[in-house]
Amino acid sequence: MEFRHLDAGGLEAVRPLVLAIHTEVRHQDFGMTGDFHSGARFDLRLSAYAARPGWAAVVGYDDGEPAGFCFGIPLAADTRWWRSMNPPLPADLVREDGRRTVALNEIVVRKRWRGTGAARRLHDTWLARRTEERVTLLVDPVAGGGRVKSVYESWGYRTLGDQQPFPDSPRFTAMIRPVRP
Secondary structure, eight states, rough: OOEEEEEGGGHHHHHHHHHHHIIIIIIIIIIOSSSSSHHHHHHHHHHHTSTTTEEEEEEEEEEEEEEEEEEEEEETTTTOOTTTTEEEOOOOHHHHOSSSSEEEEEEEEGGGGGTTHHHHHHHHHHTOHHHHHOOOEEEEETTTGGHHHHHHHHHEEEEEEOOSSTSSOOEEEEEEEEEEO
């Protein structure tokens, strides 16, 4: 698999591809519906994330065919990432400065490449260039019958609690691990 690293300046070149993969996987494969999962809302979140300092993405290609992508941002001192945690977390755990924690906002792999290790390779390739000490993500705990959360646990993530960052989003499990376990 070939991996292409992008910063915000390279987003426009791959935006249509990222949106198409999102729609294919989230809507067609997993049947995620509702406004929160719509392509338009995803595109708005993508733009908002990419506008923040430190946004980076990796797109994976297999023989020239896009297999998936992942992207994320460092959590700034004024981040809202931890605000909707239930239960609330200790202040020292959620203290951010733009260098402590990176959030993996999305990791999406097309059906043909699921179960091949492509998601892990995307994840690890993206993390290889990160300088933060830890990485966090949100996962829908019922996605794939709980299998998605189990995959993250097998990669070394541990559960911190739950949160619902948007009124119409699923209730996610927040997970964390060191960038370099």
